[in-house]
Amino acid sequence: xxxxxxxxxxVSEGRRRWALRxxxxxxxxxxxxxxxxxxxxxxxxxxxxxxxxxxxxxRENTVIIFTSDNGFFSASAxxxxxx
Numbered sequence: 001x002x003x004x005x006x007x008x009x010x011v012s013e014g015r016r017r018w019a020l021r022x023x024x025x026x027x028x029x030x031x032x033x034x035x036x037x038x039x040x041x042x043x044x045x046x047x048x049x050x051x052x053x054x055x056x057x058x059r060e061n062t063v064i065i066f067t068s069d070n071g072f073f074s075a076s077a078x079x080x081x082x083x
Contacts, residue, residue: 053059
């Protein structure tokens, strides 16, 4: 996959960071597991917030908006990072 990238992408800071995180199957699995663990934690906490709103009778008058731009893409196409 890397061979198909333009030369500038092969030697970029993003590529170097990708290699630090994903250059072995073990690193990839570890990072992805941590990422999905984080998502599960957020889901659990949002559930708690929604339940609190219901308990207080506020849920029907509350709009919950999610937004994100972390650029993660689960390392698809060997492109990474946002940090």
